[in-house]
Amino acid sequence: MKTGTIISYILAAIAIILSFLFILGSFSPDGSPSWLIVGIIGLLVGFALIYAGVRLAAKAKAEGDTVYNINLDLPGNVQMDTMKCLSCGSPLSPEDIKMVNGAPVVTCPSCGTTYNLTEEPKW
Ligand SMILES: [Zn+2]
Numbered sequence: 372m373k374t375g376t377i378i379s380y381i382l383a384a385i386a387i388i389l390s391f392l393f394i395l396g397s398f399s400p401d402g403s404p405s406w407l408i409v410g411i412i413g414l415l416v417g418f419a420l421i422y423a424g425v426r427l428a429a430k431a432k433a434e435g436d437t438v439y440n441i442n443l444d445l446p447g448n449v450q451m452d453t454m455k456c457l458s459c460g461s462p463l464s465p466e467d468i469k470m471v472n473g474a475p476v477v478t479c480p481s482c483g484t485t486y487n488l489t490e491e492p493k494w
Pocket residue numbers: 456457458459460461479480481482483484
């Protein structure tokens with residue numbers, strides 16, 4: 372819950388409560404019929420504030436999801452970018468790496484060089 376969302380809900384609650392009082396008052400003998408219009412406008416404002424609060428909450432949630440996805444995807448992308456053939460420098464894919472006698476061996480698809488992967492693979 373962001374501060375903007377909470378303020379929206381509080382203002383909406385106040386607007387709706389006051390609107391009901393105005394609508395009730397417009398039907399009482401001491402009240403004025405014009406209070407009914409004030410009450411209806413207040414209700415509309417209240418529901419608009421609730422809508423704004425829901426939108427703010429949804430927006431905050433979407434932003435949170437985006438940040439989470441970026442954090443998840445970034446290590447994989449960085450790892451793929453750094454995987455390059457030691458002989459010709461062409462990019463390697465995980466399919467080019469085979470386990471031979473328990474050691475990762477790279478076979479470059481571009482130049483055909485086969486060599487042991489000195490660094491431990493992350494996957
Ligand atoms: Zn190569």
